[in-house]
Amino acid sequence: xxxxxxxxxxxxxxxxxxxxxxxxxxxxxxxxxxxxxxxxxxxxxxxxxxxxxxxxxxxxxxxxxxxxxxxxxxxxxxxxxxxxxxxxxxxxxxxxxxxxxxxxxxxxxxxxxxxxxxxxxxxxxxxxxxxxxxxxxxxxxxxxxxxxxxxxxxxxxxxxxxxxxxxxxxxxxxxxxxxxxxxxxxxxxxxxxxxxxxxxxxxxxxxxxxxxxxxxxxxxxxxxxxxxxxxxxxxxxxxxxxxxxxxxxxxxxxxxxxxxxxxxxxxxxxxxxxxxxxxxxxxxxxxxxxxxxxxxxxxxxxxxxxxxxxxxxxxxxxxxxxxxxxxxxxxxxxxxxxxxxxxxxxxxxxxxxxxxxxxxxxxxxxxxxxxxxxxxxxxxxxxxxxxxxxxxxxxxxxxxxxxxxxxxxxxxxxxxxxxxxx
Numbered sequence: 001x002x003x004x005x006x007x008x009x010x011x012x013x014x015x016x017x018x019x020x021x022x023x024x025x026x027x028x029x030x031x032x033x034x035x036x037x038x039x040x041x042x043x044x045x046x047x048x049x050x051x052x053x054x055x056x057x058x059x060x061x062x063x064x065x066x067x068x069x070x071x072x073x074x075x076x077x078x079x080x081x082x083x084x085x086x087x088x089x090x091x092x093x094x095x096x097x098x099x100x101x102x103x104x105x106x107x108x109x110x111x112x113x114x115x116x117x118x119x120x121x122x123x124x125x126x127x128x129x130x131x132x133x134x135x136x137x138x139x140x141x142x143x144x145x146x147x148x149x150x151x152x153x154x155x156x157x158x159x160x161x162x163x164x165x166x167x168x169x170x171x172x173x174x175x176x177x178x179x180x181x182x183x184x185x186x187x188x189x190x191x192x193x194x195x196x197x198x199x200x201x202x203x204x205x206x207x208x209x210x211x212x213x214x215x216x217x218x219x220x221x222x223x224x225x226x227x228x229x230x231x232x233x234x235x236x237x238x239x240x241x242x243x244x245x246x247x248x249x250x251x252x253x254x255x256x257x258x259x260x261x262x263x264x265x266x267x268x269x270x271x272x273x274x275x276x277x278x279x280x281x282x283x284x285x286x287x288x289x290x291x292x293x294x295x296x297x298x299x300x301x302x303x304x305x306x307x308x309x310x311x312x313x314x315x316x317x318x319x320x321x322x323x324x325x326x327x328x329x330x331x332x333x334x335x336x337x338x339x340x341x342x343x344x345x346x347x348x349x350x351x352x353x354x355x356x357x358x359x360x361x362x363x364x365x366x367x368x369x370x371x372x373x374x375x376x377x378x379x380x381x382x383x384x385x386x387x388x389x390x391x392x393x394x395x396x397x398x399x400x401x402x403x404x405x406x407x408x409x410x411x412x413x414x415x416x417x418x419x420x421x422x
Contacts (some may be wrong), residue, residue: 037317037352038264038391040273040307043172044300044324045124046280051330051376052293052344053093054358055108058086061365065331069338070088071288078289091289092196092297095305101254101350104308104315106355107418108385109362110376111346112326116371118340120128120281125323128172130383130405141404142274143175145390148400149271162272164258173274182263184256253277261310264318280314280324284335304349316351319393319399319420323347323382329374330365343376346385352393354421383408392420 056062057073057080066269071090072079080088081097087109089097099105115132117123126132146162162168162179173179256275264270279296286293304322308315327344343363348355361379363369371377387410390396401410413419 002098014333036055036223036268037395038270038271038273038314038319039145039389039394040275040318040320041172042262042263042304042320042322043124043128043170043274043276044280044322045120045276045278046282046324046338047120048280048288048325048344049282049293049325049328050109050324050343051288051327052288053090053347054083054084054109054298054345055080055088055090056362056365057082057088057117062330065365067332068336069288069291078204084358086362088296090294092098094299094345095301098351099305099308100356102152103178103356104351104353106353106420107349107358108346108348108360108380109358110343110360110379111382112344112380114378114381116338116342118326118342120325120340121380125171127323127325127382128170130386131407139175140170140172141386142272143177145394146177146272147175148177148396150395160267160269163260163263163270163274165256165273165275170276182260185252187333214375229297252305253299256309257307261307261314265311267312281339283287283333283339284337286332286337300403305354308349319348319350319352319389321348321386321389323348327376328371330376331374341375342371343378345351346380346382348385348389348419352420356418359419380410384410386417388413392418392422 008114008214009296011158019058051066052069052071053063055071057071063070071088074080074082074088078091081091081094082088083100086210087107089100096105109351111127113123113132115123117126122135128140128142129137129142131137136328149415150348160180162173162177163182164173164179165182166184167181168180256267260273277296277300280293282293285291299323304320307320323346327341328338331338333339359380363377363379365376367373371375385406387405387408389403390404390409391398391412396404397409400418
């Protein structure tokens, strides 16, 4: 596709884009503002096994139905890290325990979508649109959230109020509001062809007018320069080398989480951020304290810990949500794994979180309590969690909440039961 054609699509679609890496585009608005409340959403595609993330170690049924993949009780080699006497954290997530002890990490058990589909595609679509069971919703809830946020203190409609880390804009970010696309990996802060003076000058002449296409290019050019400054302004590479102490990271998430933190810390306009991670569909060889799932949870925990550390004081105004399309079966299957289920666990991290608690109504794992006789039931709608974050953290009014999750009746909890600190 020609650059001019792509820019036309960007203007028509409400996005202002500029290449800041080999396969991604980004945009930044005009002026810096005071640091707003932040929200980061991490989506685990493939349906992570929530019963192995926050383990009901006090429930004997858990051990009876998972003879080879159940995680041992606390105090045993490879056992879970006790949270509250009932639930324990997977040992691969040990880097998150300081946040739990600080009251900055919490979980909502038996959480999920009221729609009972076991299709990854449909379930992800419903969770990203925020309208379970409705395929006709055109936009994603994170894009709608961008449109109902209280006004930017600086009065700017900056595209960097929302960023998506990855090569393609996901369903959750699709819609009429502009979302910046930032590449993963070291390319996010590296110069591109347009940073060469002769090329920049040529494009400047080509798009030097006052038409919509030229204005889009000019805004995007400025966006690129500001994103570069934000990501490279504090010697990110030197920071990461020092923090790693020469040890290679198991995959890219810790690096990308650190880059996102640098961007958010350096640019107070960035209020919403999204990143997704795949590989959670553990039908076989799921493992317990070690194995396929542990190998994925390890870098996830490292990355979330890095995000908290690198955000510095911004962490106090940040909420991180980790979600997945559905949970997995309570019983293990014949391949040492688990199949598509229903209820799951939702993770909440940040300075505003009422952490140190496992929230939600636990239905238990007895046969009579299971969804369709096989899955953890859903007792908390995922939209209830997100809506409370919207009300308590992002300061949304009730009328705006109805726009964010149409058809959903949000119930404001009492202060003692809330997910957010007052």
